[in-house]
Amino acid sequence: MRRELSHDDDSRRCLQREAAALERLDHPTIARFLAAGESDGLPYLVSEYIEGTSLAAAIRALGSVPSGDLVGADLGRSLELGEGLPSIFEGRYDQAAARIAREVARALAHAHARGIVHRDDKPSNIMLLGDGRVVLVDFGLASLENADALTASGQRVGSLPYMAPEDLRGDGEPGPATDIYALGVTLHERPVDHSVREPAKRAEAAGFRLTQPQRGLDVLVVPARE
Numbered sequence: 001m002r003r004e005l006s007h008d009d010d011s012r013r014c015l016q017r018e019a020a021a022l023e024r025l026d027h028p029t030i031a032r033f034l035a036a037g038e039s040d041g042l043p044y045l046v047s048e049y050i051e052g053t054s055l056a057a058a059i060r061a062l063g064s065v066p067s068g069d070l071v072g073a074d075l076g077r078s079l080e081l082g083e084g085l086p087s088i089f090e091g092r093y094d095q096a097a098a099r100i101a102r103e104v105a106r107a108l109a110h111a112h113a114r115g116i117v118h119r120d121d122k123p124s125n126i127m128l129l130g131d132g133r134v135v136l137v138d139f140g141l142a143s144l145e146n147a148d149a150l151t152a153s154g155q156r157v158g159s160l161p162y163m164a165p166e167d168l169r170g171d172g173e174p175g176p177a178t179d180i181y182a183l184g185v186t187l188h189e190r191p192v193d194h195s196v197r198e199p200a201k202r203a204e205a206a207g208f209r210l211t212q213p214q215r216g217l218d219v220l221v222v223p224a225r226e
Contacts, residue, residue: 015043015045017139017140017141017142018045018138019033019036019045020144021139021142022045024114024116025111025114025116027106027107027110028133029103029106029110029133029134029135030110031048031136031137032047032048033046033047033048050135050137051129051130052079052127052128052129052133052135053127053128054123054126054127054128055100055123055124055126055127055128056122056123056126057124058076058079058128059075061077061078062074066190068093071091071093072089072090072092073085073090073096074093075089075093075096075097075128076088076096076128079128079129079130086132088103088132100126101187103134104121104126104183104186107134107135108136108176108179111139111142111179112176115144115145116143116145117143117174117175117176117179118136118139118141118142118179119141119142119143120140120141120142120162120182121136121162121179121182121183122159122162122182122185123189125137125138143173161185162181162182162186163178164177164178
């Protein structure tokens with residue numbers, strides 16, 4: 001933790017939540033926990049070093065090209081591996097996106113089975129690695145069973161464009177459905193869909209989700225299985 005944040009209670013709790021969450025988890029799609037503690041008054045967290053690029057950066061690198069004109073390899077080019085991309089990027093763009101989402105779903109299922117809700121799964125927290133692995137990172141906003149002192153109960157936390165309608169309304173506590181909804185939004189995200197990342201339009205987009213029906217996942221899932 002940076003020294004200027006060490007006296008901020010929210011920053012400390014965020015780091016403590018992430019350490020407590022990672023200690024419970026052991027899965028190839030989640031960064032491996034190594035150690036946590038405090039040194040010279042500064043809290044620290046040590047986890048597996050993840051070398052790759054975020055899904056957000058990979059999508060951003062595609063510019064404004066319609067996804068229908070892309071293939072999976074285009075999504076993997078931000079890794080700058082040259083030839084021989086991992087098989088996860090084979091085929092059409094929607095097929096590669098579905099494979100990435102499947103790996104994130106496995107990470108979330110592992111976390112949910114251990115009483116942990118990520119609460120902030122989104123493209124910038126999904127890492128693509130050169131060996132084909134997909135790794136979910138940043139459990140700093142997670143809610144944990146039997147850890148009330150660390151869980152931000154009753155607060156609306158997360159990234160607005162990926163929050164479920166019930167979370168936007170403040171209805172109830174976050175649960176696995178919170179993460180599943182965010183993964184669905186991530187699966188729908190396209191290179192041309194820049195509005196989801198423009199702060200000025202986030203409130204408008206959130207209001208739209210509260211009042212309008214959303215596309216079904218069959219828009220992507222059915223074509224990706226063909």
